[in-house]
Amino acid sequence: xxxxxxxxxxxxxxxxxxxxxxxxxxxxxxxxxxxxxxxxxxxxxxxxxxxxxxxxxxxxxxx
Amino acid sequence: xxxxxxxxxxxxxxxxxxxxxxxxxxxxxxxxxxxxxxxxxxxxxxxxxxxxxxxxxxxxxxxxxxxxxxxxxxxxxxxxxxxxxxxxxxxxxxxxxxxxxxxxxxxxxxxxxxxxxxxxxxxxxxxxxxxxxxxxxxxxxxxxxxxxxxxxxxxxxxxxxxxxxxxxxxxxxxxxxxxxxxxxxxxxxxxxxxxxxx
Numbered sequence: 001x002x003x004x005x006x007x008x009x010x011x012x013x014x015x016x017x018x019x020x021x022x023x024x025x026x027x028x029x030x031x032x033x034x035x036x037x038x039x040x041x042x043x044x045x046x047x048x049x050x051x052x053x054x055x056x057x058x059x060x061x062x063x
Numbered sequence: 064x065x066x067x068x069x070x071x072x073x074x075x076x077x078x079x080x081x082x083x084x085x086x087x088x089x090x091x092x093x094x095x096x097x098x099x100x101x102x103x104x105x106x107x108x109x110x111x112x113x114x115x116x117x118x119x120x121x122x123x124x125x126x127x128x129x130x131x132x133x134x135x136x137x138x139x140x141x142x143x144x145x146x147x148x149x150x151x152x153x154x155x156x157x158x159x160x161x162x163x164x165x166x167x168x169x170x171x172x173x174x175x176x177x178x179x180x181x182x183x184x185x186x187x188x189x190x191x192x193x194x195x196x197x198x199x200x201x202x203x204x205x206x207x208x209x210x211x212x213x214x215x216x217x218x219x220x221x222x223x224x225x226x227x228x229x230x231x232x233x234x235x236x237x238x239x240x241x242x243x244x245x246x247x248x249x250x251x252x253x254x255x256x257x258x259x260x261x
Contacts, residue, residue, distance in 0.1 A: 004180040004193065005258055007217075008249035010242055018235035025138040025146050048238055050223040054149045057100055061145055 011047065015040035020051050028058045073140040077131060086124065092141065093148050094120045100152045104222075106163055115159060119151035126150075153234075157224035166219040168229060169211070173198060175218060193257050200251040209244040212237055 020027075020041050030037045045052045076085035097116040101107070107115070126147045134143055166172070173194065176182070182190040201210060215221040216237075221229075226237055252258040 001181040004176075004182065004197070007180065008245045008252065008258070009261065010246045010249070014242065016235050017238045018233070021146070021150070021234070025142045028142055029138040047242075048223075050153070050234065054153075057103070057149060058142060058145055061096060062142070
């Protein structure tokens with residue numbers, strides 16, 4: 001469960017939903033191939049449950 | 064797992080003379096994914112879910128057909144196409160959400176917050192003070208739009224995609240509004256001594 005403090009703590013490197021969704025297919029392939037994933041997208045997925053669910057769904061299609 | 068391998072050269076198959084068969088095969092894969100995604104998100108089931116899954120798949124295929132020349136092979140083709148299904152499922156779900164039982168967008172149920180953020184009931188007095196300070200900050204430092212989004216997302220647990228639909232906005236714009244609200248609330252709580260500096 002997320003604490004109030006961590007919810008209120010923003011990451012300035014957060015890629016945002018638009019860039020994350022634009023690059024999600026590439027990000028998923030990076031994760032599947034064990035390549036270093038884009039840290040800005042990692043930061044965003046930590047803070048945005050809907051985008052994180054989309055990532056899980058896309059990853060789950062191949063696992 | 065929905066996909067084990069990708070034996071088909073999809074871009075070529077979808078632009079060949081036999082493209083109808085390739086599109087039919089792709090449609091079947093996308094539909095299976097759409098059904099799974101809608102089933103995971105919503106309380107709906109049966110024919111209603113199936114209808115939304117068909118709509119999402121059809122709309123995704125229209126986008127895929129239009130944007131096929133943009134595919135650069137940065138990922139496997141099916142990973143790229145599944146993303147279009149996710150966009151359409153999000154839209155359909157966001158629209159459909161308002162037809163089911165839900166908390167009104169502007170209700171303010173502050174009693175949900177301790178559970179949502181795991182505030183320790185044994186430290187009741189401290190938690191109560193923190194929540195009072197947060198509530199005060201929501202009233203004093205947020206703009207009208209930031210407050211509206213905070214109340215809908217955090218107090219009323221309205222899904223982001225439903226909010227996108229209701230406000231005629233985008234995921235990114237609403238996320239950014241909430242991002243700015245989070246930053247401002249934290250700054251205020253630090254200033255009044257309820258949170259430590261990062």
